[in-house]
Each structure stands twice: as C-alpha cells, then as structure tokens.
Amino acid sequence: MLIGGVKSIGGQVSKFGGVQNHHTLDSQFWGTKLPNKVKLCVWKALKGFFPIRSRLLSRLVDVPVHCGLCQQDSKVDEHLFRDCVVSRRILTPLLGQLAQQQLPFPAWLKLCMGVLSSHKRSELLVLLWSIWKARNDKVWHDKACDHLKVIVRAHLWLQNYLQVNRPPVQIGRQRSKWMKP
Numbered sequence: 001m002l003i004g005g006v007k008s009i010g011g012q013v014s015k016f017g018g019v020q021n022h023h024t025l026d027s028q029f030w031g032t033k034l035p036n037k038v039k040l041c042v043w044k045a046l047k048g049f050f051p052i053r054s055r056l057l058s059r060l061v062d063v064p065v066h067c068g069l070c071q072q073d074s075k076v077d078e079h080l081f082r083d084c085v086v087s088r089r090i091l092t093p094l095l096g097q098l099a100q101q102q103l104p105f106p107a108w109l110k111l112c113m114g115v116l117s118s119h120k121r122s123e124l125l126v127l128l129w130s131i132w133k134a135r136n137d138k139v140w141h142d143k144a145c146d147h148l149k150v151i152v153r154a155h156l157w158l159q160n161y162l163q164v165n166r167p168p169v170q171i172g173r174q175r176s177k178w179m180k181p
C-alpha cells in the first residue's frame with residue numbers, strides 16, 4: 001500500500017530514510033532529542049490545547065476566524081500546522097507528498113513520524129514549532145512570514161542545538177604495548 005508515495009509496510013526503509021515500525025506516536029515523539037519547549041508546543045497542537053481561533057469560537061469567544069499566517073478563513077487545527085499555504089511551503093521540502101495528506105493532525109503526525117528517519121523527525125518537530133512562532137510573530141507583532149527564512153532559521157537552530165548538546169566524545173586510554181627490552 002502506498003501512502004503519499006511511501007510504502008506503509010512495516011520494517012521497510014522508506015524514501016525518507018526511516019525504518020517503518022509500529023512504535024506508538026508517544027514513544028517516537030517524546031523520544032526525540034529536542035528541548036521540551038519544542039515538544040510541548042507540538043504536543044499542545046496534538047491534544048488540541050492551543051487557544052487558536054477555531055477553539056475560541058467554539059467557546060463562543062468572539063474572534064476573527066482567519067488564519068494568522070495567510071489571512072484565509074480557517075476553522076480547523078490542521079490548517080495552521082499543515083494545510084496553510086505558508087505552512088505547506090515550509091513543510092514540503094522535508095515531507096514532499098506527505099505535506100498534502102488530508103488526515104486529522106494526530107494521525108498525520110503519526111504517519112510522518114513512522115516513515116521519517118530520527119533526524120528528519122527532529123526537523124519536522126522544529127519546523128512545526130517554527131510555524132507556531134511565525135504565526136505568533138505575525139499575529140502579535142505584525143511581522144511578515146517568509147517561508148524560506150523560517151526553513152533556514154529552523155535548520156540553523158537545530159544544527160546549533162545538536163552541536164551544543166552532542167554527547168561528549170569518549171577518549172579511550174591509549175596504552176602502549178609492552179615491548180621486550
């Protein structure tokens with residue numbers, strides 16, 4: 001079976017470099033080596049905890065329904081983190097056809113996490129976090145969102161984070177071999 005051009009048979013190496021498996025989303029998600037601020041941001045989106053406009057409207061809070069990034073009407077969570085034209089430009093270089101999948105956000109993220117390599121899983125979570133930050137910059141500070149800048153900054157941020165947090169190099173003791181006098 002093909003999902004977005006990716007084989008969904010367990011145990012096979014996908015074109016994204018990840019070995020598909022049946023790990024739960026939680027274990028793949030929380031096992032990613034990223035700071036909690038990144039994981040908590042995406043986790044809130046997964047659980048529907050963000051006070052985005054659609055949710056505020058459902059609670060009868062009177063707010064505009066347009067997306068903070070593209071100004072289109074948006075009433076579903078998937079819009080901001082995947083279907084928004086700006087978000088799709090940010091995600092497509094990493095995800096290809098997966099960025100077009102029309103699934104509920106948790107199911108979509110599980111699909112992505114299942115086929116991506118460990119490093120690309122980290123990239124995806126950092127990009128989703130960056131989308132949320134870009135949205136806030138636009139909504140609260142009226143900063144224009146350039147999708148290429150978001151991608152480059154997210155890439156540099158991840159590289160820097162990995163560089164600073166790489167495990168210490170184990171330097172083994174070099175013992176000189178005893179030689180007969």
Ligand SMILES: [Zn+2]
Nearest residue numbers: 067069070084
């Ligand atoms: Zn949008």
